Amino acid sequence: MSSTTRIRELAVVILILVISVIVYIGKIQGWNNGLMFSPAVSLTVVIVIFLLLLYILLRTLQGHLIGRRTVFLFVGLAVVLPFFMTLTLKFRVSPEVQQLYDALSELQPGSKVLVSFDYDPPSAPELQPMAVAFLRYCLSHDLKVIIIGLWPQGPQQANLALEDALKSKEVAAKKPEYGVDYVNLGFQVGNEFVIQRMGTDFKSMFPKDYSGTVYDDLPLVRNVKNFSNIDYSFNLSAGYPGTQEWVQVAVDRYGLKMGAGNTAVQAPMMYTYLNAGQLVGLLGGMNGAAEFELVTNEIGKGTKFMLSQSFAHMIVIAFIIIGNVAYFKSGRKKKL
């Protein structure tokens, strides 16, 4: 590598850091209150990106292929810029989200809902909005929430979600009480074995809750022996152990009624369980969260991020088209 490139790269890194420091100081000092494009600027940005893509397409037609880094750059732009735009988009609720909502609204006040948090912070962007919306709905409709986690970090995520849910006006009006209206039983090791043993006895798996209170001292769960005392359950899952294990053990062995919120990666597989009636309702990825927010009338992060999501999808599709144009142009031979 030539030394000039190295110097140039170093300069860019330093520049980025310097700008970051300035902006950060701005945040602390208070003169940086966030950035917001006016609708006109937003529209201009969209048009400029579109024109750039068109230019890339033209270049491709002339036989000049773009590299990975150009693709990376566009993905970055497509995700970052919409954060500052003032555009709102309408969307529709899909049947599986509606099914989850219907199942919830059929529950009588006082029904016990088991929520298993089986994810960690890396998947939080997708699952946290679901968790918040779901807890908010339960707590504001007198459904009793029992939280557990099969991932070590799950109960922590649950506490964060509870914090958010309790801030909502509807929930605050109900003044939910810990131990009576909701409990967090914490994490237990053992993956699907935990589910299996909960089928006979919850208490043996969760002798104490997250903060160390003994199981029998929690009025909500004192008389909850096993899955037969649960009216509905909801599993937030980012992998193994997750919805598949819950379906295999809790649903198919113990007849638990269950809905799921999954990362979009896992969601397609869950449609088979949905179709076979093993799952009642499914939220898939961030747009599942956004749809659930829509159907429960409470705007949250899911809805907020939908614009970036839309742009990102468009960019990916644009590059698939460009890639295929290049492929056909080159007589279907060239391997990029």
Next chain:
Amino acid sequence: MEHVAVWIAAFLTLGIISFLYKDNPWYKLSEAIFVGISAGYWFVVLFWDNIYGKFWVGVFPPDVVDEAGNFVSHGVPDYALIVGAVLGVLMLARLLPGVGWISRWPLAFIVGCTSGLYLMNYFSSNIMRQVQGTIIPLFGIGYGASVYEIIGNIVIVGGTFAGLVYFFFSKEHRGAFGATAKVGIWVIMITFGASFGYTVMSRMSLLIGRIDFLFGDWLGLIK
């Protein structure tokens, strides 16, 4: 401290992102920290949750106390857990020359457990229940299905059928059988497409989450 924390997080985040440009020392540093920290993280978590929380507390249970902290009774130790610990220690025999073969015992135990569990779980949930779910009245119960549903039902039954035919290994894919297998791979390709679309969705959401951190929590540019 809060400022240091958010800066460290941002520094490491950017370090990983810098790999997109090319492999570089910043990335290598972040990577090395990640490898070390993550190995150590699981090491600690498994120690406290499994070895201490499960084994130690199980064999030497604390006394049962009431809410005021008064002694109620001694905990009931579960000596069966010792077998688990013995198996675990045997696992470490791998480190000693000469007796390494003994670590096959715990391995055999683990493989046996999961084989037995998987056999039943997959048979009941992913075979029996799925077959049950696929056998449906094509025209609905009482012939009441709409055209949309009828087409959908036919696609589900036909698609599953053809897809399974593709996975036949002991028969050459020729003639009508081959044609069905061909339809099967088409259905599987549509599935992969949908799966791909969903994965794109998922990954973009995660990136959005990181951007929200960088421009929101760190730089405060997002309102």
Next chain:
Amino acid sequence: MQQEQSIAFKTGMLSICLFILLGLLYLPPESVAQQESSVPPGTAIPDSIQLKPPIHIEVKDTPDDAGGSVTIRWEEQPVLENAVIQKYRILRASVENSVPGEFIFVGEATNRATVFSDGSTDDDSTYVYKVEAVYELKVDDTTVVTTTVQSSVSDEVSSSAQWFNFQRINVFVGVVLLSFFILYYIYQAQSGKKLFIRKIAGLEAVDEAVGRATEMGKKIFYIPGTQDMDNVQTIAGVTILGRVAEIAAQYDTWLEVPVSRSLVLVTAKEIVKEAYSKVGRPDAFREDQVHYLTDDQFGYAAGIDGMVVRERPATIFYMGAFYAESLILAETGNSIGAIQISGTAMPSQLPFFVAACDYTLIGEELFAASAYLSREPKLLGSLKGQDVGKALILISLLVGTILETFHIWQFSSLFKVIGE
């Protein structure tokens, strides 16, 4: 004969007596239904509201379980105009131990429920139950009072454990059938019968891929998934590793196996070592050929990424269980132009392997791969057995769909897994 009758008579009389005795003990003299109300002083419950106790209380041992549980059922209550049922409370008394008439609260059910299972019984005791309906009464527009009505005492019941779960008899038959076919064909194959296995594209290419690495004088990477030995896909992965290692040893090509689980490390090392001895080159095996990176998914992916970019292997195999890291691995491998052969039974990761790798084993093909590569009778036989299972499923689908479409018989109930 005579004697049997007399025993029956005696037992009958005895139980009637016992029953009467119990009735005297447990039925409070006032009435069958008691009204206990938490009415604030000064408000009277209007006479117009006639609250009815839950009726037809049925208790029985919860079937097909490990004991310790009793199921209580009751009939749905009629809807009243000014009274709404809030919930049901379930009360229990032990026949042997408790003070007569003392019922303890064991749990509650929501207002539309008609069943509750009490999972805290002792198999050695006998119990009786009462169901208490909790009503919310609307006295006038502003006052709402809560009152309860109890049912009569149920029959006696005790819980017990069963030796066979009859709800799962169909699963039992299914497992036995499938196992029989698999074992039968393994036996057939081992006794020398030739079994046909169709071509699997990805596996035809293994030799070629190893050969290319040899020509280029570069490494081969083998990634046996990111899951532990308890995952059957990992086992399939390390089985295939054995074959690949043999070929690599023959060609004298450097095979490197970075793993993310300690148990996989142990197993893979053994397998590679064994493969090298098998082809007569035990000296060529080096301990650090198989090495551990980290248990963490992305720590592992990052580590492999770095290795791939720096060492530029000619061929990369991915065989086993993968999650999100599949794409990072396959795309990085693709970018350095390595030949990539992948196989996984993770449906969500397959699209990326299909797109970014040269050959991909889809789902069940991964399990078939070890049979195909080794041509071992036991593996070929079980593959054939699986196919018979598949054939049965296909026939069931056809027959079942026809029967159900024309409402002849609900065939799918044969495959029902739990009683609902």
Next chain:
Amino acid sequence: MRREIPLLITAITGIVFVLQYFIPHAPFNKMNTWFSDWFSIVGAFAIWLGALNLLKISFQKIMDKKSDWFFALVIIISFFVITIIGFAEGQGFREPGTTFSWLYDYVYSPLSATMFAILAFFVASASYRAFRARNFEATLLLLSAFFVMLGRVPVGDIITGFLPQQYQLSQVASWIMTFPQTAGQRAIMIGIALGLVSTSLRIILGIERSHLGGGD
């Protein structure tokens, strides 16, 4: 003996897990509990092997002064930092406010989240370079991905806003997900399950034993 005992252990544990599916009665319900506890404990011991291996390799790199020896040192240091802190802080190491949880929140969490997030870039680049309408199958894959990606975000319905509601992209995406996608997933799922069941059976019966090292 070296081979027989492991095979026997596998067979017994496997058969117990199969039987406990059908037999709710003791001692089978209890065995299940034991085995699952032992399982977690063995797993926790096993990570010692991995950690020691990682340390050994990193030490070797430093000793041999390989080019990346500095980063190997970083691996060792970060491993020890988090481990020592984790052990020193006792059982409550995960509670908010501990140094361990600080490391988790500000070092481990951002690193793993970002590793996850850069997949977004790779997914785009993989789409650009690998998703080609090479043949009919690949074209089907592309089209289905196309409809699902557009139909699952608001943009899809905006583009097809001129069509009647039931033909708009969100509906098309829903249709693909509910019907052909489900059928394909199900076929794959049943196939995989058959493979798993037969592999498990072979393992339990000792027919498949390569996981114990070596062929036969």
